Amino acid sequence: MKNICYLLVACLAVTCLFSCEKELHKYEGKPTVYFNETARPLAYSSEVLKDSTVISFSLTKGTTVDSLVHMVIATIGNSVDKDRPYKIAINSSSTAIEGKHYQMITKDLSIKKNQLRDTIWLRFMRTPDMKDQNFTLSFDLLENENFSVDMQYKITNQTTGQRLNFINYRWFINDIIKKPSRWLDFYLGTFSRTKLNLMVEVLNVDPQYMDTNISIAETLAYGKFMQRYLNEQKAAGNLILDEDGQPMNMGSAAQ
Structure with missing residues (x-):
């Protein structure tokens, strides 16, 4: 009986090994x-x-004129001991203009020797027309002699058919003014680009901070400080107007 057990164990071990x-x-x-x-x-x-x-440049502090970004191209497969160029193209749906709205910094598009990824660097330039229009830069990965594009997408919502695209990537660029998510009219009054820019100048506050991190107590303090500043400027003969041509005021709680 023991010999049979040993034989079964040996067979199982060989099976697992294979x-x-x-x-x-x-x-x-x-x-x-x-x-x-x-x-x-x-x-x-x-x-x-x-x-x-x-x-979006709309909540960028100061007069930032460009934004340096990157996108990583990855591959499924084994690394090799030589550079392998891959093919990328601008999709016809793109509205951003090269040289005006963006610049391709990376010129050598290849998966380098013994690597499985490559990084493409881009620079987006802030232009006046971005204040009124959203621009799109869409990239497509294409098959070539080195790589396929067989992994194309996956369905992320069966009801709507929404997809996550693996071989198309889009950048949306604008300078359209965005009301910070934590802006409270009760403390800061009606939102406008003019008022936000003045607060950035006077308070030295980062608009991104007002969008994501500012507390209610800080918002009230900002409102009161700015209203006092506006009152002092008015008393000195410098009436500050908002975008609508009316005297700028903070929220009712800051009066």
């Missing part, structure tokens, strides 16, 4: 490229990956 060897096979087939941001590991469990990014 099974493990089969599972450890290397990737076969033509390597595939995709935008890393759309399929990378999640930074936290509830993170939602996206195939687009919004670049």
Whole structure:
């Protein structure tokens, strides 16, 4: 009986060994490229990956004229001991103009020797027409002699058919004024670009901070300080007007 048990154990061990060897096979087939941001590991469990990014200059402090960004191209497959060019193209839906709204800084588009990723650097330029219009820059990854684009998308919402696209990535660029999410009219009054710019100048506050981190107590303090400033300027003969041509005022709680 013992001999039978030993024989069964030996057979199971051999079976497991062959099974493990089969599972450890290397990737076969033509390597595939995709935008890393759309399929990378999640930074936290509830993170939602996206195939687009919004670049807005509207809450940028001061007179920032450009924004340097990057996108990572990744590949499924094994690294090799030579550079492998990949193919990327501007989608016809793009409205951003090269040389005016953006600049491609990276010229050598290839997965470098012994690497599985490459980084493309872009510069977006802040232009006057962005105050009234949203511009789009859309990139497509295309198949070439080195890479396929077989991993194209996945359905993220079965009801609507919404997709996460792995081989198309879009940038939306504008300078359209955005009301900070934590702006409270009760303390700060009616929102306007003119008022926000004045607060940035007088208080030396970052608009991004007002959009994401400012507390209610700070908002009230800002309102009261700005109303006192407006009153002092008026008393000195410098009446500050808002965008509508009327005297600028903060919220009712700041009076």
